[in-house]
Amino acid sequence: MTFGFAPSSATSFTAPANSANRLARMLEPAEWAAAGVPLLRNPREVVSALHTRHHPKPSTAVVAVLDHEERLAASASFSRHSAPADGWELRNALLAHLRRVIPHDLRRRTPVRTAVLLYCREGDERWTEEDGAWMWGLRDACTLHGLRCGAYITLTSDGWQVLGEGRGGRRPSSTSTPGHPADAMAEADALPLRTASGAADALRRTAAR
Numbered sequence: 318m319t320f321g322f323a324p325s326s327a328t329s330f331t332a333p334a335n336s337a338n339r340l341a342r343m344l345e346p347a348e349w350a351a352a353g354v355p356l357l358r359n360p361r362e363v364v365s366a367l368h369t370r371h372h373p374k375p376s377t378a379v380v381a382v383l384d385h386e387e388r389l390a391a392s393a394s395f396s397r398h399s400a401p402a403d404g405w406e407l408r409n410a411l412l413a414h415l416r417r418v419i420p421h422d423l424r425r426r427t428p429v430r431t432a433v434l435l436y437c438r439e440g441d442e443r444w445t446e447e448d449g450a451w452m453w454g455l456r457d458a459c460t461l462h463g464l465r466c467g468a469y470i471t472l473t474s475d476g477w478q479v480l481g482e483g484r485g486g487r488r489p490s491s492t493s494t495p496g497h498p499a500d501a502m503a504e505a506d507a508l509p510l511r512t513a514s515g516a517a518d519a520l521r522r523t524a525a526r
Contacts, residue, residue, distance in 0.1 A: 380392065
């Protein structure tokens with residue numbers, strides 16, 4: 318099997334059924350790192366803020382948009398089905414939630430905002446095919462929404478890990494209590510944040526401003 322950055326499927330909205338195409342719609346950590354994904358200045362603060370706001374449990378994805386100063390501008394969370402992960406379907410779910418919480422930046426020549434993805438799952442920090450599908454989906458969703466593609470972060474019982482970078486920590490984890498003082502992000506100068514949560518099947522939103 319060969320993995321790589323295929324041409325963007327931005328113009329394709331018909332999901333092929335065969336598994337070969339599904340497996341092609343994923344990225345490995347080395348390819349992800351080679352793509353020039355911008356590093357977070359303080360990933361622990363970003364992870365802690367999203368954990369506190371969304372209380373993610375296994376199979377929950379949290380997509381967030383950061384402004385040029387790496388402040389949270391918007392975020393949304395949703396759960397996914399247990400079926401084999403397909404980057405095309407994950408891309409569409411991410412895009413749907415981005416559209417609900419923040420306007421697109423397609424008119425800009427260069428993206429100024431960055432989307433990052435936190436995925437809470439079972440297992441350890443090692444890369445899985447499901448992670449590869451999320452990476453592919455995040456990259457494509459960012460292209461379609463005019464955003465810069467940012468970090469992909471996993472949250473497990475062992476802690477959090479920025480895949481493709483090797484940075485991580487024990488807290489927060491999928492079993493830690495949201496809002497722990499050690500996890501909280503200082504938000505004194507943060508922008509008003511738009512937040513949404515929902516289920517992948519219905520893509521329903523519960524907004525809080």
